[in-house]
Amino acid sequence: MSVIVRDSGFEKDTWETDGGLFIDLEKYGQDVTEREPNKTAIDIPNDVTVESLKGLFNSAAMIRIPFPSFADGRGFSLAKQLRQQGYEGKLRAVGHIISDQYGFARVCGFDEVEIDFDMAGRQPEEQWLARVPKQDLSYQNLLMGKRPLRNI
Amino acid sequence: MYNYNQFDHDFVRNRVNEFRGQVVRRLDGSLTEDEFKPLRLMNGLYLQLHAYMLRVAIPYGTLNSRQMNQLAMISEKFDKGYGHFTTRQNIQYNWPVLKDTPDILDALADVEMHAIQTSGNCVRNVTADHFAGAAADEIEDPRPTAELLRQWSMDHPEFQFLPRKFKIAMTGGPNDRAVTKAHDIGIRMVRNEKGEPGYEMLIGGGLGRTPMIGKVVREFLPKADLLPYVEAILQVYNLNGRRDNKYKARIKILVHETGIDTLREWIEEVFETQKSHHQAPPVEMIEAIEAQFQPPKLDNAKVDEDKLSKVISSDPLLRSFVETNISEHFDSNHAIVTISLKPIGGTPGDATAEQMRIMAGLAEAYGYDELRVSHEQNIILPHVRRDDLPEVYKVLKEAGLATANVGLLSDMIACPGMDYCALATARSIPVAQELSNAFEDLKLQQDIGPLKIKISGCINACGHHHVGHIGILGLDKAGVESYQITLGGDGTETASIGERAGPGFSYEEIVPAVSRIIDRYMSIRESKNDTFLDVYRRVGADTFKEALYPEEAASA
Ligand code: HEM
Ligand code: SF4
Numbered sequence: 185m186s187v188i189v190r191d192s193g194f195e196k197d198t199w200e201t202d203g204g205l206f207i208d209l210e211k212y213g214q215d216v217t218e219r220e221p222n223k224t225a226i227d228i229p230n231d232v233t234v235e236s237l238k239g240l241f242n243s244a245a246m247i248r249i250p251f252p253s254f255a256d257g258r259g260f261s262l263a264k265q266l267r268q269q270g271y272e273g274k275l276r277a278v279g280h281i282i283s284d285q286y287g288f289a290r291v292c293g294f295d296e297v298e299i300d301f302d303m304a305g306r307q308p309e310e311q312w313l314a315r316v317p318k319q320d321l322s323y324q325n326l327l328m329g330k331r332p333l334r335n336i
Numbered sequence: 337m338y339n340y341n342q343f344d345h346d347f348v349r350n351r352v353n354e355f356r357g358q359v360v361r362r363l364d365g366s367l368t369e370d371e372f373k374p375l376r377l378m379n380g381l382y383l384q385l386h387a388y389m390l391r392v393a394i395p396y397g398t399l400n401s402r403q404m405n406q407l408a409m410i411s412e413k414f415d416k417g418y419g420h421f422t423t424r425q426n427i428q429y430n431w432p433v434l435k436d437t438p439d440i441l442d443a444l445a446d447v448e449m450h451a452i453q454t455s456g457n458c459v460r461n462v463t464a465d466h467f468a469g470a471a472a473d474e475i476e477d478p479r480p481t482a483e484l485l486r487q488w489s490m491d492h493p494e495f496q497f498l499p500r501k502f503k504i505a506m507t508g509g510p511n512d513r514a515v516t517k518a519h520d521i522g523i524r525m526v527r528n529e530k531g532e533p534g535y536e537m538l539i540g541g542g543l544g545r546t547p548m549i550g551k552v553v554r555e556f557l558p559k560a561d562l563l564p565y566v567e568a569i570l571q572v573y574n575l576n577g578r579r580d581n582k583y584k585a586r587i588k589i590l591v592h593e594t595g596i597d598t599l600r601e602w603i604e605e606v607f608e609t610q611k612s613h614h615q616a617p618p619v620e621m622i623e624a625i626e627a628q629f630q631p632p633k634l635d636n637a638k639v640d641e642d643k644l645s646k647v648i649s650s651d652p653l654l655r656s657f658v659e660t661n662i663s664e665h666f667d668s669n670h671a672i673v674t675i676s677l678k679p680i681g682g683t684p685g686d687a688t689a690e691q692m693r694i695m696a697g698l699a700e701a702y703g704y705d706e707l708r709v710s711h712e713q714n715i716i717l718p719h720v721r722r723d724d725l726p727e728v729y730k731v732l733k734e735a736g737l738a739t740a741n742v743g744l745l746s747d748m749i750a751c752p753g754m755d756y757c758a759l760a761t762a763r764s765i766p767v768a769q770e771l772s773n774a775f776e777d778l779k780l781q782q783d784i785g786p787l788k789i790k791i792s793g794c795i796n797a798c799g800h801h802h803v804g805h806i807g808i809l810g811l812d813k814a815g816v817e818s819y820q821i822t823l824g825g826d827g828t829e830t831a832s833i834g835e836r837a838g839p840g841f842s843y844e845e846i847v848p849a850v851s852r853i854i855d856r857y858m859s860i861r862e863s864k865n866d867t868f869l870d871v872y873r874r875v876g877a878d879t880f881k882e883a884l885y886p887e888e889a890a891s892a
Contacts (some may be wrong), residue, residue, distance in 0.1 A: 231575075255374060255457070257497025261574045264494055268609055282371050284358070288493035307366055314357075323487045326343065327621065328563055328614040 186278075187304040189286065189297040191316045194309045197298065199225065199246070206248065212240070221245055225276075230258040234265040241271045248298070251279035260292045267293035283307045286315035291322070337400055337706065338483050338628045340448040347490065348445045351452055355379045356438040378458060378496065380451025381437055385758045390429045390437060391454040392444060396464035396482040396506070397425035397709040397716075404696035404707055406447040408689040414440050419692070421677060421685045423711045423749055423800055424503075425463045426454055430756050452490060457498045459489035459570070464506040465513045466710035469631055470672050470718035472664040475525045476533050478508035480626045481562065484617065488563055495570050499577035500585035502570070503542075510829060515711060517541045517550045517831040518803060520587045521569060528556045535562060539569060539599075540591030543797035547833045548588040551596045553603060563617065564610035565603075571610075572602045631666075632704035632719060639669045639722045647726050654729050656778065657740040665719065673703075673717040673728060674710070676739040676747060680776045681769050684750045685713035694735040702728050711800075713749055714742065744781040745789060745854075746772040749800050753793025753810060762810025762817040764793035767846055774847050784854060786867050790825075803827035805869050806853060807834045808846065819846040823853070823880055824872045835877055837884055849884055856883035 188195045200206070209228045225246035228237065237247075247266065249259040263275050277289050278298040289297055297312075340348070355375075362372040382389040392407070399407075407427055411419045414436050415429045422428055432440060444450055454461050462482045469477040485504060489495070495502075505519040516522030522538035535557045541550025557565055569587075576594070578584045591599055648655050663672040675695060678684050687695070695715055699707045702724045708716035720728055732738040741747045748771065751757065753764030768791055775781055790804030794811070801807030807822035818840035825834030841849045856879060857868050872880070 254371065255497055256579060257457075257495070258575055258579075260494045260497065261571050264571070265609075268613055282367075284371075284375055285497075288496060291493040306368075311361070311366060322493075323343075323347070323490045324492060327484070327488055327617045 186298050186300050188276075189299060189312050190295070191290070193313055194304060204246070209237075219243065225274075228262075230256070230262060232262075234262065234269055237266070237271075238269060241269075241273070244273055246274040246276055247271065248276045248278050249294075251277055251281050254280045254282050254285060260288060263289070263293040283311040283315055286312050287317045290317050337398060338395075338479075338625070341624075344448070345445075348448075348450045348452070349442075351379070351450065351491075352438060352441040352445055355441060359434065359438060374456050374497070377456035378453055379437075379441065380454040381434075382455060383758070384430070384756055385754075385760075386756070387431050388434055388437070389756065390432045390440060390451060391422075391424075392427050392429070392449060392451045393454045393461040394426050394449070394709050395461060395486045396468065396479045397466050397711075398468075398479065399707040399709065400705050401696035401700040401707070403447045403449055404692050404699070406443060406449070408692035408696070410440055410443055411692070412689045413443075418686055418688045420683075420752070421687060421709050421713050421715065423713060423751075423798065424454075424461060425466070425709045425711055426461060427709070428752075430752075455501075456496075457500050457502075458496045459485075459492065459498075459502045459504065462486050462489070462504045462506065463514055463519075463711060465508055466708045466712075466716050467513060467663065467672055467718065468508050468708075469629060470665055470670075471509065471511075471513075472666045473511050474509040474666075475527060476508050477629050478506040478514075478523070478525055479629050480622070481523070481525075481535075481559075482506050483625050483629075484562070484622070485566065488566070492570075495574060498570070498574055499579050500582065500587075502573070502587070504566075512827075512829040512831070513710075515800070515803060515827040515831075517829075518543050518547075518800070518827060519550065521566065522550045526556060532558070534558050537565065537569075540588040540596070541831075542586050542588040543800060543802050544586065545583060545795045545797070546588065546592075547797065547802040548592065549831050549833065550588075551591060553596065553600050560616040561607075561611065564614050565607050567610050567614070568603050568607035571606050572599065576602075632706065634667050634670060634704075634719065635721060636667070636669060644723050644725075651726075653733075653738075653740070654726060656782065657729050657738055658725060660740045660744060660782070661742045662725065667719075669721060670719050671722050671725060673720050673725070674742045675715040675717065675732060675737050676741050677714050677737075678741060678747050678772070679736055679739050680741075680746060680778075681773045683765050684748055684768050687715070691735055691737055694731065694737065698728055698731055711749075712747065714747070740778055741781060743786050743788075744778070745775050745784055745787045746778075746781060748772070748789045748791060749804070750791040751793050751799035753791075753799075757793060757798075759796060760793040760810070761795070761812035762793050762819065763843070764791045764799060764808075764810055767791055767808060767810070767819065767843070770847050771850060774851065783864070784858065784868075785864060786869075787854075788827075789850070800827060801825070802833045803831065804834060805872070806850060808850075811840060813840065817843045819843070819849075821849065821853075821884065823877055824869065826869060837877065837881055839885075852883045852886075853880050856880055 222245045224244045226244045380391040419427045464482045504521045505514045505516045506523040507514040518541045524536040537554040538550035703717040750768035754760040788805045790800045791808040792799035792801045803825040809820045820840040821837040822834030
C-alpha cells in the first residue's frame with residue numbers, strides 16, 4: 185500500500201479498491217480485449233516516447249510514470265510532453281520522489297504523487313503541503329506567457 | 337547593471353528560507369544525506385577535502401562595488417579573509433560552516449546575489465564575455481540574453497534533475513572570450529543577411545575526461561525563438577542523455593553517440609511544439625532588461641593625449657602595465673582595465689578582503705561602479721577614462737594588484753587541485769606558483785609573448801587544460817604525481833583541443849619541461865609577433881616533443 189499526495193495532503197490510494205487496474209504498457213495490447221478506460225491506468229516506463237503513446241490517450245483514465253530515483257528527472261519531461269500533446273487524463277508520479285520535488289511535479293503536469301509509507305513517515309504531510317504551488321508566478325511563466333499545463 | 341525587481345527579490349529570499357529549512361530538516365533526519373546533497377548543491381554548497389565550499393554565482397561575471405564589498409565582508413565574517421575567483425566567473429569560499437550558510441545566503445540576497453544553481457545537475461550560472469558592453473569588437477551586448485537565460489533557468493521545474501550539469505556560455509561578437517565552444521550550449525551573437533541580430537547555437541562542447549568542441553546545431557536563431565529553442569535542447573537532453581554512467585552523461589556524449597544531424601532533427605521537432613505552447617517573452621520585459629545594461633553615461637571630455645603619453649612613458653612600470661593589462665574600449669576616451677589576480681608566485685584567482693575593497697573602491701571612483709570577473713580568474717574594470725589610468729595603476733600597485741602579466745605566461749588558470757578539492761589526483765596551485773616563480777621576470781614574459789598555460793589537478797579539467805596553449809594535467813601514477821602536457825589547445829573562436837605530448841613528468845620535472853618547450857619556441861619563432869600558438873600550428877608537435885624528451889629523440 186502506498187500514500188497518495190495531492191494538493192490537499194495525504195490520502196489513501198483507492199484506485200484498486202475502487203476496481204481500477206494498473207497495466208504495464210508492454211502488456212496493454214495483449215491480455216484483456218474489453219477495457220473500460222475509466223478503470224484503466226497504464227504504467228509506462230520512463231524511456232518511452234510520447235509519440236508512441238498517442239493512440240492510447242483516450243483508453244486510460246490514468247498514466248503512471250515511475251521515478252526509479254529522485255535524481256532521475258525524465259518523468260518531469262515526459263509529463264510535460266504528455267500534456268503538450270493533449271493528454272487530459274490523470275497523471276501520477278510513482279516511486280522515489282521527495283517533497284522538495286512536489287511543486288516541480290505539479291507544474292510539469294502531474295496531478296498526484298504516490299510514495300511509500302517509509303517516505304511518508306520520514307517526510308510528513310506538512311513538508312509536502314509546503315511545496316504545493318501557491319500561485320502561477322514563476323520565472324518561466326513570467327517570461328514565456330506559458331499557459332499552465334494543469335490547473336494549479 | 338541588472339537590478340532586481342520585486343519578483344527577483346522575493347524569489348531569492350524565498351530560496352534562502354527554503355534552504356534554511358532544508359538544513360534544519362537534514363539535521364532532524366527528514367532528509368537523508370543522499371537527498372540533502374542535490375538540494376545543497378542547487379544552492380552552491382559542496383563538501384570538500386577539508387570543509388564545505390560555497391560557490392556564489394556572479395551571473396555573466398558582472399558586479400558593482402556594493403556587491404564586491406559584500407563579498408569582502410562575507411570572506412571576513414564567515415571565511416578566512418579571502419575568496420577565490422574561478423573560471424566559472426564566480427567566487428568560492430573554501431571554509432564556511434554548514435550552519436552559517438543560510439546567513440551567508442541572506443547576506444548575498446541583501447546585495448541582489450545568490451548561489452542558486454552553481455552546482456548540481458541543473459542549468460548552471462550562465463557565463464559571458466567579460467568585456468561585454470565595453471569591447472570595441474562586439475555586435476551586441478550578450479548580457480541581456482544571458483540575464484534572460486538566468487531567469488528562465490531559475491528553478492525550472494523540468495530541468496532540475498538532468499543527467500548531468502549543464503553549462504551555457506555566451507559571447508557578443510566574433511571574438512570569443514567566453515570559451516563558448518567548450519560548453520554544453522555555446523551562444524554567439526550573429527547577424528543574418530538582412531542584418532538582424534540573432535544567435536548561432538552550438539551544443540555538445542565540454543572538457544572533462546572526454547574533451548569535445550561544440551557543434552553548430554542552428555546557424556541562425558531569431559532572438560524571439562531563444563527560450564523555446566533552449567527548452568527544446570534541454571528536453572531532448574533530459575529524456576535521452578545517458579544516466580547509466582556519470583562519465584557519459586553530459587550532452588557532448590549524446591551529440592557524439594547520436595550524431596549532430598539526428599539530434600538536430602529531434603530538437604527542431606520538439607522546438608515546434610514548444611513554440612506553439614509558449615509566447616515570446618513580453619516586449620516590455622525584454623526592453624526592461626535591455627535598459628539595465630545600457631553603458632554608463634561616459635564622460636566624453638577629450639583625453640589630453642600628449643599629457644597622458646608623457647606620464648605613461650615617464651614610468652616604465654606603468655608603461656608595461658598599460659601595454660599588457662589594457663584593452664580597447666568602444667569609446668576612444670576610455671579603456672578596459674584587467675586587474676591580474678596572478679601575482680608572481682601567488683595563487684591564481686585568490687583575492688583578500690582588503691583587495692576586494694580596493695577594487696570596489698576603484699570601480700566606484702574611476703569605473704562607473706562596474707566590475708567583471710573573467711573566466712581567466714582576473715577582475716576587470718570595464719569602463720575607465722584613459723587619463724585616469726595612471727591613478728588607477730598607482731592604487732593597484734600599492735595593493736599588490738598591478739602585476740603586468742595579462743595574457744602572458746604567468747597569467748595562468750589553475751584549478752584548486754589537491755589544496756582543496758576532494759577529487760584531485762595532484763597539486764595544481766603549487767605548480768602554477770613554481771612556474772610563475774621560474775619566469776618571474778616580466779620582461780622575459782613579455783618577450784615570450786601571448787601564452788596561455790592552464791593547469792588541472794585531475795581529469796575533470798576544471799582548469800581548462802585542454803584549451804591551454806600549454807595544458808598541464810596532474811594525475812596520480814601509483815601514488816606519485818605525474819603531470820601530462822598537452823600542446824596547441826585554444827579556447828577562442830579558433831578553438832581546438834590540445835594534443836598529448838607524451839609520457840608525464842614528475843612534480844620536480846614539470847617546470848623544467850615547460851621551460852624546454854618555451855626555449856624551443858623562442859629559438860624557432862620567426863619574429864616577436866609569431867606567437868606560440870602560431871608556431872605550433874605551423875610546425876606541429878614534433879619539434880616540441882623532441883625538446884621535451886631529448887633522450888628518446890637521441891636514441892631514435
Ligand atoms: C573544488 C571542487 C570542484 C569539484 C569537486 C569539481 C568537479 C568537477 C567535475 C566532476 C567535473 C567534470 C564534469 C564532467 O565532465 O561531467 C568538472 C568540470 C569542470 N569544472 Fe569543476 N570542480 C571543482 C572546482 C571547480 C572550479 C574551482 C572551477 C572553476 C571555476 C570549476 C570549473 C569547471 C570547469 C570549467 C569544468 C570543465 C568543463 C566541463 O564542465 O566540461 N570547477 N568539475
Ligand atoms: S580538475 Fe579535478 S582537482 Fe581540479 S578542481 Fe576539478 S575536480 Fe578538483
